Amino acid sequence: MSHILDVFIESLPLFMEGLKITLYLSTASLLIALIIGLFFAILKISTIKPLEWIADAYIWIIRGTPLIVQIFVLYYGITEIVLINAFWAGAIGLAVHSGAYIAEIIRGSIQSIEKGQMEAGRSLGMTKVQTMRKIILPQAFRRAVPSLGNQFIIGIKDSSLVSFIGAQELFGVSSSLGSNSFDFLTFYSVAAVYYLFIVLVLSVIVNRIEKRLARSD
Amino acid sequence: MANKEMVRVEKLNKAFGELHVLKNVDLRVEESNVVVLIGASGSGKSTLLRCLNFLEFKDDGRIFIEGEQVEKETHNLNEIRQRVGMVFQHFNLFPHKTVLENVIEAPIIVKRTPKNNAIEEGKALLNKVGLGDKYDAYPSTLSGGQKQRVAIARSLAMKPEVMLFDEPTSALDPELVGEVLTTMKELADEGMTMVVVTHEMGFAREVGDWVMYMHDGKIVEYGRPQELFDHPKEQRTKEFLGSIL
Ligand SMILES: Nc1ncnc2c1ncn2[C@@H]1O[C@H](COP(=O)(O)OP(=O)(O)OP(=O)(O)O)[C@@H](O)[C@H]1O
Numbered sequence: 001m002s003h004i005l006d007v008f009i010e011s012l013p014l015f016m017e018g019l020k021i022t023l024y025l026s027t028a029s030l031l032i033a034l035i036i037g038l039f040f041a042i043l044k045i046s047t048i049k050p051l052e053w054i055a056d057a058y059i060w061i062i063r064g065t066p067l068i069v070q071i072f073v074l075y076y077g078i079t080e081i082v083l084i085n086a087f088w089a090g091a092i093g094l095a096v097h098s099g100a101y102i103a104e105i106i107r108g109s110i111q112s113i114e115k116g117q118m119e120a121g122r123s124l125g126m127t128k129v130q131t132m133r134k135i136i137l138p139q140a141f142r143r144a145v146p147s148l149g150n151q152f153i154i155g156i157k158d159s160s161l162v163s164f165i166g167a168q169e170l171f172g173v174s175s176s177l178g179s180n181s182f183d184f185l186t187f188y189s190v191a192a193v194y195y196l197f198i199v200l201v202l203s204v205i206v207n208r209i210e211k212r213l214a215r216s217d
Numbered sequence: 218m219a220n221k222e223m224v225r226v227e228k229l230n231k232a233f234g235e236l237h238v239l240k241n242v243d244l245r246v247e248e249s250n251v252v253v254l255i256g257a258s259g260s261g262k263s264t265l266l267r268c269l270n271f272l273e274f275k276d277d278g279r280i281f282i283e284g285e286q287v288e289k290e291t292h293n294l295n296e297i298r299q300r301v302g303m304v305f306q307h308f309n310l311f312p313h314k315t316v317l318e319n320v321i322e323a324p325i326i327v328k329r330t331p332k333n334n335a336i337e338e339g340k341a342l343l344n345k346v347g348l349g350d351k352y353d354a355y356p357s358t359l360s361g362g363q364k365q366r367v368a369i370a371r372s373l374a375m376k377p378e379v380m381l382f383d384e385p386t387s388a389l390d391p392e393l394v395g396e397v398l399t400t401m402k403e404l405a406d407e408g409m410t411m412v413v414v415t416h417e418m419g420f421a422r423e424v425g426d427w428v429m430y431m432h433d434g435k436i437v438e439y440g441r442p443q444e445l446f447d448h449p450k451e452q453r454t455k456e457f458l459g460s461i462l
């Protein structure tokens with residue numbers, strides 16, 4: 001046990017670098033994923049058939065293929081066209097992946113808002129877009145907070161796969177340290193502690209937000 | 218002298234699939250008049266109101282708002298809806314906004330009223346409906362009667378020419394009905410043009426200028442409240458009044 005503790009302290013600077021990259025990677029990908037998710041959620045509820053089909057196809061492909069395949073395909077696909085580093089290729093890959101799940105979360109929460117809300121907005125002379133933006137989406141996002149939080153946690157853990165295209169995030173750092181020392185078990189265990197810590201912090205934040213939002217209901 | 222005509226409907230027809238809900242409905246509402254619409258469940262009252270502010274689209278017939286024939290193809294319906302306010306049975310307040318925010322939202326984003334003016338007018342309206350102490354409350358903390366008065370204030374904030382009420386007191390506990398009807402009566406006394414679907418016959422008698430009885434998508438009888446309630450001409454009207462009194 002004291003061995004693990006020593007290793008933990010010794011490797012702290014390197015893992016901090018990895019942690020930083022994991023956090024940047026997750027944050028960047030989740031922000032992009034929110035935009036992608038919102039976009040496809042709106043396509044799905046547009047009631048314009050071709051747009052719905054596009055969204056369906058996207059969600060079908062993402063759900064039907066492994067994330068690691070998506071990351072590789074995107075990485076090699078994008079690098080065919082432009083030079084891009086592993087970080088951004090990974091962030092975009094993760095975003096395209098989470099985006100599909102977030103689209104479904106947001107669509108579900110938009111459709112869970114009572115029909116009367118749209119009618120009330122329209123009856124006051126607000127346009128569909130205005131009512132969507134000011135009345136429906138704010139309520140839908142509140143309702144989506146628990147599921148979005150859950151998806152964010154999945155996104156953070158999934159970011160470890162970006163190490164396979166060369167990003168030195170937490171998992172990448174522990175792999176390197178492990179192969180240098182042949183002590184894989186210890187370094188992967190240290191990585192697990194970091195992930196647990198991030199997920200714990202995020203869960204607490206999501207919980208707080210839920211409580212705060214519950215006040216107005 | 219004839220009063221100004223606010224709403225006119227000619228030969229309005231509306232079907233949902235196979236179900237023919239409005240059948241050649243004619244209606245004329247003059248300025249400052251209160252028209253009360255009564256009828257059994259499913260007779261088409263809500264559908265008629267919803268056609269009047271274009272939440273629902275007619276199949277055929279003509280709708281005139283302040284003398285102007287309105288068609289969804291040629292008119293900006295958002296502009297029309299600003300002039301025709303609607304109060305719903307289930308209030309449909311915005312739960313994520315405070316009472317005052319509910320009232321000022323539409324004037325600010327639709328009419329681009331400066332926020333300070335909107336707040337001032339919003340507060341005045343809330344005072345008027347007796348909710349001067351609830352500006353910052355959230356709808357979920359209000360009683361049904363208070364919610365409906367907020368909804369009325371919210372609708373008034375757009376300064377509509379006509380107000381439509383679809384069973385505004387049907388979702389309320391009996392002891393809360395009075396406060397909403399009082400607010401509506403005050404509005405009527407100030408000269409608001411109103412079309413009201415309600416089962417409150419006392420209100421219909423006291424405040425209504427005209428009463429319309431609707432059955433199965435048709436206007437069966439139309440008249441002054443006293444005539445229609447005390448001396449209904451049509452057998453169907455008699456039966457309906459008998460069933461609810
Ligand atoms: N959007 C819709 N789609 C299909 N049918 C509808 C729709 N809206 C109303 N209807 C049907 O049209 C008929 C008339 O409905 P409407 O709501 O206008 O009646 P109402 O007189 O307001 O009744 P209530 O007193 O129950 O409110 C009913 O049979 C109803 O089921």
Ligand SMILES: [Mg+2]
Pocket residue numbers: 262263264383384
């Ligand atoms: Mg109805």
